[in-house]
Amino acid sequence: MGKSADPIRFKARLSRPATPKGATWSFVVLPKSASKQLPTRSMVTVEGTLDDAPFQATLEPDGEGSHWLKVSKALREAADVAVGDTVALAIAPVAKEPEPRVPADLRKALAANAAAKATWGDITPVARRDWIHWITSGKKAETRVKRIAVAVDKLASGSRRACCFDRSGMYSKGSMGAPEEAD
Incomplete structure (x- = not known):
């Protein structure tokens, strides 16, 4: 506990x-x-x-x-x-937030941009988890590709948090929520 x-x-x-x-x-x-x-x-x-x-x-x-x-x-x-x-x-x-698992496509994009990688290494595990969740919450493959590009650009410019991301799911209906229960 x-x-x-x-x-x-x-x-x-x-x-x-x-x-x-x-x-x-x-x-x-x-x-x-x-x-x-x-x-x-x-x-x-x-x-x-x-x-x-x-x-x-x-x-x-x-x-x-x-x-x-x-x-x-x-x-x-x-x-x-x-x-x-x-x-x-x-x-x-938990007393200390664990490191999130970084998807391979994001890891590759960060490795290709030193400034983005530096910011990524300096932010908290919670901020990294939020970036990952924002990127992976898109329903289409092309959305994910776009979000990785935006994330790398924002991180490279020093942004530490995913902007305009409803972390609670209460205000952006449909993007987050519990699974629907099977009959």
Whole structure:
């Protein structure tokens, strides 16, 4: 558990996403009362337990003022739970935000621009995560290509944050949100 905060305890239903078909992962939407205890409405990395199985994950905003947790097949099996079960969770924000995984196309673009790479190396893991999320949240391949170019240009000019990016998903309906539950 995180050393910086008391655990937030709640129960929620484990659901299967409607898409993609055949997904092996499942998800939990946090009750708003639990989400309100987190330090931000945007993405937040937590550590905790799902039915006593330990995990660390980044919660994503659901666009409705709460968050959702993607539950891997491995975590579901470790917790010995199934889709449809009501599960007990205890979570707390991590004391130190972990480094995000940088997609290969972004890593290549940063390597090709020394000024952008220097700014990237100087910003916080949360800022890097926000840039990555903004880039990868586009639905079309060409949008992603454009966003990488914009990000590299802005980083090269010293911009430290992705501008005009609704981190909570509450104001840009459709760009963020919990998965739709399968029937």
